Amino acid sequence: MSNQSDHHFDAIVIGAGMTGGWAAKEFCDKGLKTLLLERGRNVEHLKDYPTTTMQPWQFKHRGKIPQEIAEANPVITRCYAYKEDAMHFFVKDTDHKYVQEKPFDWIRGYQVGGKSIMWARQVQRWSDYDFEGPARDGFAVDWPIRYKDIEKWYNYVEKFVGVSGNYDKLDTLPDGDFLKAWDLNVVEKYFQNSVKDNFKNRHVIYGRCAHLTEMKEIFKQQGRALCQARRICQRGCPYGGYFNANSTLIPWAQKTGNLTMRTDAVVHSIIFDDKENRATGVRIIDAHTKETTEYFAKTIFVNAATLNTNAILLNSTSKRFPNGLGNDNGLLGKYVAFHNYRAKINATHEGHKEFRTTGGRATSAYIPRFRNIYKQETEFLRGYAAGFSAGRSRAVNYDGIGEELTNNLTAEAGFKPWSVGSHMMGETIPKESNYVNLHETQKDEYGIPSLNISIDYDDNDEKMIQDFFEQFTDMYKKAGFTNIQTRDTKQAPGLDIHEMGGVRMGHDPKTSLLNKWNQMHECKNVFVTDGACMTSVATQNPSLTFMALTARAANYAIEGMKKGEI
Amino acid sequence: MQRRQALRNIIVVSAGAIIFPHCKMEPAPLQGYKNLMLNVDEFKFIGDLANSILPKGDLPIETPEPVQEFILNMVNDCMPLEDCKKYVAGLRGFISLAKEKYDSSFSKMTKENQLALFNSLNEKTEETDPEKVSIWESMQSFTDLTKRFTVQHFTGSDYFMTNHLDWQFLPGEYNGKVPV
Numbered sequence: 001m002s003n004q005s006d007h008h009f010d011a012i013v014i015g016a017g018m019t020g021g022w023a024a025k026e027f028c029d030k031g032l033k034t035l036l037l038e039r040g041r042n043v044e045h046l047k048d049y050p051t052t053t054m055q056p057w058q059f060k061h062r063g064k065i066p067q068e069i070a071e072a073n074p075v076i077t078r079c080y081a082y083k084e085d086a087m088h089f090f091v092k093d094t095d096h097k098y099v100q101e102k103p104f105d106w107i108r109g110y111q112v113g114g115k116s117i118m119w120a121r122q123v124q125r126w127s128d129y130d131f132e133g134p135a136r137d138g139f140a141v142d143w144p145i146r147y148k149d150i151e152k153w154y155n156y157v158e159k160f161v162g163v164s165g166n167y168d169k170l171d172t173l174p175d176g177d178f179l180k181a182w183d184l185n186v187v188e189k190y191f192q193n194s195v196k197d198n199f200k201n202r203h204v205i206y207g208r209c210a211h212l213t214e215m216k217e218i219f220k221q222q223g224r225a226l227c228q229a230r231r232i233c234q235r236g237c238p239y240g241g242y243f244n245a246n247s248t249l250i251p252w253a254q255k256t257g258n259l260t261m262r263t264d265a266v267v268h269s270i271i272f273d274d275k276e277n278r279a280t281g282v283r284i285i286d287a288h289t290k291e292t293t294e295y296f297a298k299t300i301f302v303n304a305a306t307l308n309t310n311a312i313l314l315n316s317t318s319k320r321f322p323n324g325l326g327n328d329n330g331l332l333g334k335y336v337a338f339h340n341y342r343a344k345i346n347a348t349h350e351g352h353k354e355f356r357t358t359g360g361r362a363t364s365a366y367i368p369r370f371r372n373i374y375k376q377e378t379e380f381l382r383g384y385a386a387g388f389s390a391g392r393s394r395a396v397n398y399d400g401i402g403e404e405l406t407n408n409l410t411a412e413a414g415f416k417p418w419s420v421g422s423h424m425m426g427e428t429i430p431k432e433s434n435y436v437n438l439h440e441t442q443k444d445e446y447g448i449p450s451l452n453i454s455i456d457y458d459d460n461d462e463k464m465i466q467d468f469f470e471q472f473t474d475m476y477k478k479a480g481f482t483n484i485q486t487r488d489t490k491q492a493p494g495l496d497i498h499e500m501g502g503v504r505m506g507h508d509p510k511t512s513l514l515n516k517w518n519q520m521h522e523c524k525n526v527f528v529t530d531g532a533c534m535t536s537v538a539t540q541n542p543s544l545t546f547m548a549l550t551a552r553a554a555n556y557a558i559e560g561m562k563k564g565e566i
Numbered sequence: 567m568q569r570r571q572a573l574r575n576i577i578v579v580s581a582g583a584i585i586f587p588h589c590k591m592e593p594a595p596l597q598g599y600k601n602l603m604l605n606v607d608e609f610k611f612i613g614d615l616a617n618s619i620l621p622k623g624d625l626p627i628e629t630p631e632p633v634q635e636f637i638l639n640m641v642n643d644c645m646p647l648e649d650c651k652k653y654v655a656g657l658r659g660f661i662s663l664a665k666e667k668y669d670s671s672f673s674k675m676t677k678e679n680q681l682a683l684f685n686s687l688n689e690k691t692e693e694t695d696p697e698k699v700s701i702w703e704s705m706q707s708f709t710d711l712t713k714r715f716t717v718q719h720f721t722g723s724d725y726f727m728t729n730h731l732d733w734q735f736l737p738g739e740y741n742g743k744v745p746v
Contacts, residue, residue, distance in 0.1 A: 055735060057722050058630055066643040185742030228736045354746055358732065361740035394731055398717060402681045405620050409721065410730060415746060 017114020020303035021249030026554035028258040040110030049236030086234040101454035105494035123544040130538035144516035153548035165208035182361035187390035207366035210243035229360035272318040306531035326520040340426030347481035364389035380463035385539035500534035518553035601650040656708025
């Protein structure tokens, strides 16, 4: 299938992160000569994890970001994972500027592996209560797929990724193909039972996570070892204990001999040929030399991460598509949504003082959405999932000075009471007024228009926060928790790092950009399978769904190419 | 009254040190802490003070850097410039206060006097002159921060984390219900 020229390929994948990695793996496995473009540097598994074996005391500032960097980069400094140990994997505000028509904390990872290096590794499936949301509740457009369309691809992806989980048998959160779970601790189990006894249809379960807790042949083939529960995954893992693209998809694709990876390749646009009426390739700018190069292929997958995928398509103008590739209906860049992570609730548990925990685990408990599942029952649409964790640490006495202080610090002071905490993960409603577009005048260092972001919360989100506080206060009180503290961080959208949409899937070319195969309605050899394709956002951490959609779409494209339809 | 007079004196001395840092024949500023511009004696003093605040005795504590280096890394690199300036003003005020009150350099004072001097900063100043109040507050902030980072250096060490905080780099497993 391949062309001999070194600028011609069967497929081009834009973006070497989690979904781009999946597309590349699928294409290479099926014998397609594939070019994987990445705007950032290469990050090679094992070799390029400079901090992965460092102990906490070996960091010059014990994790803290130096003031000069923090002041110059307020957005990225707000990210929970942007610490001294992993700061080299995040894009600084000053590295690639964007315009905030409304405050938006855009968290980015420009490198091979993308954000899959630093992600939080929570993986839950969607159910039909999620896919049917827009149609039932009358927002966005109907999803062109249902759970049955994606189920086998969830299986397919999970088998390769490795997902630790319990079989919970919940209709709201379908079970997958799980590796064994770590323990929920004694207080989490206590809360689990309390919620079960006091509330209908509310479940405290184990947070399914992309970690190897059991060895299988497929993981051996990837060269991965069991997770050691170090909980410093954001640095990259020498064991390959959690899933990132660098330790799995990329080397897997490379082993086939079908992958060409071009790093430091900033995509300017997708080339559309008016005569052929199809996309023919991709125009890139070398990040260092600023030289422009063009690559050509039969099929193009856009996996640059939600907002950069939008930016590339918006900048891909032609006579046929003056407003961006496939954008006949003017909806490209619109209906962007995200997860509302503003609300947190913490408390103290005075019970179970006779117990503690030891060791570590890479996840905690999870509470799937329980609001408005079977019918609309609140003043707001949709609902929220939540994390939940309980823990207790050793008490340390910091009083005194001199030898008294030394003695106090080193004296056995027992344990503090248990602390418990939850954070809300709210579904936001995609709206035309939440959009991105290209700035009219501001350009980046490559001469590409800067992305302008205009995304905000609405009244539905505010109501949901109040409901989360009320419901969780009630759940906490029924469990006897004390010192209950609620907190609205008021953080800007984006800090959830779950922005989705702008190139949504749908049945109708008039109201959506992609069909049910993530294929552009108006440009059939271009596919979008990262977060940009999402019609709505549900409450689940989305990466697993992006990966499943990508594997599904890639295999559809492969079949289409075989048949000569693409 | 004596105390107040002593405080006035140190404020004059330390204010002089801030405004004219290079007028006296002082050791050259230490490289590496560009927001602090300390001299070698001041650097050494931070170490002496930290060891008085938290004497390690025979504890087998090994850290990648001496405590004074860690404290100054944290102040110089991780605090706003204004706070760095305040830290230095407080440091110089404190050195002067030792001279005024005990007619001695800090390191030559008895342990008891060192700690008494340190603890005296816990009190509110009787001064009302805003400039003097400001110097006093700088000294309080200096002692607070020095204690905080001294303790962090100690409790974040391999020895303390392993022996007192159950630190395991490779736990491998999790037990959610273990008797205390």
